[in-house]
Amino acid sequence: MEKTDQMVFMLYSSNWMDLSPKFRKHLIILMQMTQEFILAGKQIPVTLATFMSAVKAIYSLLTIMNPSE
Structure with missing residues (x-):
């Protein structure tokens, strides 16, 4: 659980706002899928x-x- 939290934090902290809309969409989907239920x-x-x-x-x-x- 700690590893997935760290991964989501790293992805969110990256410079994702400057990337393409398609990549941003995939990144958001990935972050949502890794969240704990x-x-x-x-x-x-x-x-x-x-x-x-x-x-x-x-x-x-x-x-x-x-x-x-």
């Missing part, structure tokens, strides 16, 4: 979809538990 319980990857599902479920539960006046 967040795991819930070291088993389930937390994506935006799973995070939003959890937020909606918690909001629904809190709404049911705390009825308005």
